[in-house]
Amino acid sequence: MSELRRPNETGVPDSKQFMHPALVRNYGKWAWHDRPQAGVLRHVSESGEAVYTVKAGTQRQMDVFTIRTLCDIADKFCEGHLRFTTRSSVEFMTTDETQVKPLIETLEKAGFPVGGTGNSVGFISHTQGWLHCDIPGTDASGVVKALMDELVDEFKNEDMPNRVKITTSCCQINCGGQGDIAINVQHTKPPVINHALVSGVCERPAVIARCPVAAIRPALVDGKPSLEVDEKKCVCCGACYPPCPPMQINDPVNSKIAIWVGGKHSSTRSKPMFHKLVAAGLPNNAPRWPEVAEVVKKILATYKADARPWERMGEWIERIGWPRFFEMTDLPFTKYHVDTWRGGRANLNASAHLHF
Numbered sequence: 001m002s003e004l005r006r007p008n009e010t011g012v013p014d015s016k017q018f019m020h021p022a023l024v025r026n027y028g029k030w031a032w033h034d035r036p037q038a039g040v041l042r043h044v045s046e047s048g049e050a051v052y053t054v055k056a057g058t059q060r061q062m063d064v065f066t067i068r069t070l071c072d073i074a075d076k077f078c079e080g081h082l083r084f085t086t087r088s089s090v091e092f093m094t095t096d097e098t099q100v101k102p103l104i105e106t107l108e109k110a111g112f113p114v115g116g117t118g119n120s121v122g123f124i125s126h127t128q129g130w131l132h133c134d135i136p137g138t139d140a141s142g143v144v145k146a147l148m149d150e151l152v153d154e155f156k157n158e159d160m161p162n163r164v165k166i167t168t169s170c171c172q173i174n175c176g177g178q179g180d181i182a183i184n185v186q187h188t189k190p191p192v193i194n195h196a197l198v199s200g201v202c203e204r205p206a207v208i209a210r211c212p213v214a215a216i217r218p219a220l221v222d223g224k225p226s227l228e229v230d231e232k233k234c235v236c237c238g239a240c241y242p243p244c245p246p247m248q249i250n251d252p253v254n255s256k257i258a259i260w261v262g263g264k265h266s267s268t269r270s271k272p273m274f275h276k277l278v279a280a281g282l283p284n285n286a287p288r289w290p291e292v293a294e295v296v297k298k299i300l301a302t303y304k305a306d307a308r309p310w311e312r313m314g315e316w317i318e319r320i321g322w323p324r325f326f327e328m329t330d331l332p333f334t335k336y337h338v339d340t341w342r343g344g345r346a347n348l349n350a351s352a353h354l355h356f
Ligand code: SF4
Pocket: 127, 128, 129, 133, 134, 135, 136, 137, 169, 170, 171, 172, 173, 174, 175, 176
């Protein structure tokens, strides 16, 4: 193994210490790659050595038993090495071509569908949700599991015009990214304030500073320091809830789901694009979110039938135009699709290229 870079206080550890030995041997020396079949990548290095990577879907948030199962598969076929992608797919590498078929069979038998490569619907990414964040309006990982169950054939086959990246986010502030299809929680009512708790729990200046449209003001309620919300200004973003839990915005009826389409991060073929709202007010209907699945499947089927080869979702819509998109998908176009907030240009990001 080559020498590890020196540790520093920030950033991830040197990845070479965890890599499959064949990847370390050929690091930076790859000559070409292809996909012998859906779910399998073949990388060939300048030395002629080939590495086969088998990609499989998981249930997204994993328990220790699942991780042990995946590790046992890696021990059996891949010299104990596996890796997770940013979308929580799992990838197994082997240099032995004869191991690819039994590896695929073992994964499928254990319930991990093989796919997600090329022009498929890749694994759906989701934001942190209830496990790691304090403001989620839904269980984003649950939406992912329910939708992937519906879209598993599109994951296993490479039948789309181009790759399709779907994202889910459990609030509209949205630590997720741009997606060909994005499924985001949408609060539709301003927060309800529990005034009895505010003075004991909240740092009021922090909450007031957090509001993107300056809708929160200090107030005295029943002689105690509290807050009030100018509901005409409030855009129901949910940003005030983390620093001030008594400003409850999650609501079983009024927290809805919205679907946005046409975003992408890459600069391939065309510049990065923002996704745009196409369906709002869908019920946040756990545990299977059938109304959301219906809209997503309709959009996917229309894109699959009408887009030209290699057009991403946003490129397809730019070619046919938004009126035609709404006609073809049977989605109603309403006044809520028009952003009339005059402060938008000055306050919101105007580029899909974000650098952290
Ligand atoms: S999308 Fe919003 S609620 Fe979900 S993890 Fe990100 S910041 Fe938290």
